[in-house]
Amino acid sequence: MSSVSETESPSFRRNLLLAFGALGVVYGDIGTSPLYAFNEAFFGHYPLAKGSPEVLGVLSLFFWALTLIVTIKYLVFILRADNQGEGGVFSELALLQQTGKKSKSIKIVTGLLVFGACLLYADGLITPAISVLSAVEGIQIVAPGMSKFIVPITILILITLFSAQKFGTGAISRYFGLIMTVWFLTIAGLGLVYLIKVPEVLAALNPAYAVQFLFHHGWHSLFVLGAVTLCITGGEALYADMGHFGRAPIRLAWSGLVYPALVLNYFGQGALLLSGDPIQANNMFYSLAPDFLLIPLVILATMATVIASQALISGAYSLTQQAIGLGYFPRMQITHTSHDVHGQIYMPAINWLLMIGCIGLVLGFKSSSNLAAAYGLTVTATMGITTIGFYMVGTKVWNWNPLWLAPLCGGFLVLDMGFFTANTLKFLEGGYVPVIIGLTIYSVMWIWNWGKGKLGEVYRQTTLTLGDLLSLKGIEWKDRIPSKISFFTPTAVTDENSFVSLTLQTFMTRYHSLPAAMAFITVKISHKPIWNGERVIRYDLPENMVSLVIKYGYMEDIRLGEILEEQGIRGNILVGDHEIVADQSSWFHDLKVRLFRNLLRQAFPTYRYFGLKGHTKIIREIMPVKITSQSAYLMDVE
Secondary structure (H helix, E strand, C coil): CCCCCCCHHHHHHHHHHHHHHHHHHCCHHHHCHHHCHHHHHHHCCCCCCCCHHHHHHHHHHHHHHHHHHHHHHHHHHHHHCCECCECCHHHHHHHHHHCCCCCHHHHHHHHHHHHHHHHHHHHHHHHHHHHHHHHHCCHHHHCHHHHHHHHHHHHHHHHHHHHHHHHHHHHHHHHHHHHHHHHHHHHHHHHHHHHHHCHHHHHHHCHHHHHHHHHHHCCHHHHHHHHHHCCCCHHHHHHHCHHHHCHHHHHHHHHHHHHHHHHHHHHHHHHHHHHCCCCHHHCHHHHCCCHHHHHHHHHHHHHHHHHHHHHHHHHHHHHHHHHHHCCCCCCCCCEECCCCCCCCEECHHHHHHHHHHHHHHHHHHCCHHHHHCCCCHHHHHHHHHHHHHHHHHHHHHCCCCHHHHHHHHHHHHHHHHHHHHHHHCCHHHCCHHHHHHHHHHHHHHHHHHHHHHHHHHHHCCCCCEHHHHHCCCCHHHHCCEEEEEEEECCCCCCCCCCECCHHHHHHHHHHCCCEEEEEEEEEEEECCCCCCCCCEEEEEECCCEEEEEEEEECCCCCCHHHHHHHCCCCCEEEEEEEEEEECCCCHHHHHHHHHHHHHHHHCCCHHHHCCCCCCCEEEEEEEEEEECCCCEEECCCC
C-alpha cells in the first residue's frame, strides 16, 4: 500500500515541480550569497583576524542567522501571512485593510508597510548588480589581465537578463531551476570537501561561539554583523515571491536542497581558512575549487547570479501590482505570462527602470565589495517592518493571543534591529543610495495616494441621482443623441437613490442632451488577490439604461472588453480626463499638485488597464479639477 494516497500524489508532484521552479526564481538571491557574504567578514572593508575563534564565531553567526531568520521566522511563520496565496508586505497591508478597522496603530503600521515595500524596491536594484558583479569577478582569478572587462561584461549580462523578462518567470524558471539545482549541488560539494578535511569547524553549530564572538569583539562585531546580513538578504524576496509558486513548494525547496547546500558551503569556506591553504585573489569561494574547475565554476556562478537577480525582479513586479490594486501606485501595463499561475507577471515600465538603476549602480560602485557596503540597510529595515506587520495581522486579523505572539515577534524584532543597527554603519559608505531610492519611491506612492484621495472628493460631490435623471422632462429625453455611451461610476447605480457618473453630469452640461442608450459600469477591485464570487451583477434600468457591477481581485488581469461583449454592451465609452489645477496657496502644495498631475499623465490609461483596447471607441471628456489646500472640486465646464 502506497504511503501517499492517489489524491495527494498529484498535489505532491505539482509541489515538487513548483519547488524545482522556485529554485530558479525565489532562491537565486540567497543561493548566491556564498560568493561574497563570508568573504566580506575576512577580506572586506573591516577584515577580521583569521584565527580559530574568529572563524568559528563568524560561522556560528552565519548558521544561526540562516536558521532563526530564514528557516524559523520566514519559512515557519511569515509565510503564513499570505493574502490568498500572495506574499510580501503589501499582503500584510491588504489583510489589515480587510478588517475595516482604522485605529491609530493600524494607520501607523500601514505607513510602515508601504515604506517597507519601497525599501524592498531599492534592494531589488542592488541584488542584480552585486550578484552578477561578484560572479564575473572570478575572471580575475582565471585571467588577471581581464580585470578591466569585469564591468562591461556585467552590464552586458544585466541587459540580457532584463530583456528576457518578457518571456515570463514560468518559461525562465524551467531552465533556471535546472541550473540552480546544479549550482546548489556544486557549492555543497565544494564545501563538503573542505569540511571533511577540517571537521573541527562543525563546533560552530554551537551558538555559544556566536555569543562569545559578539561579547569578545564588542563594537567591532557590528561590522561583522553587516557581513552576516548578506547571507539572509534573500529572505524578504522569498516572501514577496510566494505568489509565483506557493508556500509549500518554497518550503520544500529550502529544506530539501537550499538550506543544506548553503550551510555546507559556508562551513567549507570556514574550513578552508583554518586549513592554511592559500586564498587566491582574496576570494574564498573560488579558492574552494581545484584549478581545473575554476573556469567551469566561473561560468556556472555567472549563470547562477543572473538567476539570483530574478528573485527581486519578480518580487518588484508583484509588489507593484499589489500597490496598484491597493491604490498606492499609478496604473501600469501588466502582462500575465502564465495561464496556470496567476502570480507570474511582467511589467515593462518597472523592468526597464530596474535595468537602468542596476547599470547605474555597477558603473558607480564598480566592485561587489564596494556594493556590499551599500547592501543590507534597506532590506534589514524591511525585515523589521515585516515582523511588526506580522504581529498586527496575528492579533488584529487572526485574533491570536498576544501573550505568546508578542514574545515571539519581539525576539524576531531584536534580531532584525540588531542587523539593522549593524548596517547603519554602512550609511556613509554607500548605504545612503538605497535609502534615497526608497524614500523617492515612497514619495511617489504618498503623492499618488494623496491625489487619488482628492479626486475621490470630487467624485463624492456628484449630486445627480438616477431618480433626478428619470424625472427630467424636456429636450434631454425628447432629443436624445442617437448613440450608445457607457460611463464609469465609482459606486454602483442600482436604484433611484444611486448617484450617476460625474462624467455624465459634465456631458449634460456641455451638450444639454443625453445619449439614446446608456450603461453605467462600476469596477470593484477587491482586497483579495482573486475574486471567487459572482463576477458580474447586472441591473436593467428604465429608459434604455443598464448598470453593471464587475468585480476583480487586485492580482487579476482585468478584461473588461470581453465582459461588455458578453453583456451586449456596445458603442462608445466616455472617460473623464482630469485637468489638474492648483490654487498656489503655498509652494509645497503647488509642488504636490504638480507632481500628482505628472503622475496622472504618465499613468496607464484606465480603459487600457481595464482591457478595453480594440473593443470599443473611447471618447475623452476633459474635466478640470482644482485642488486647494482644503478641498478639491470640479471647475466650470461651460
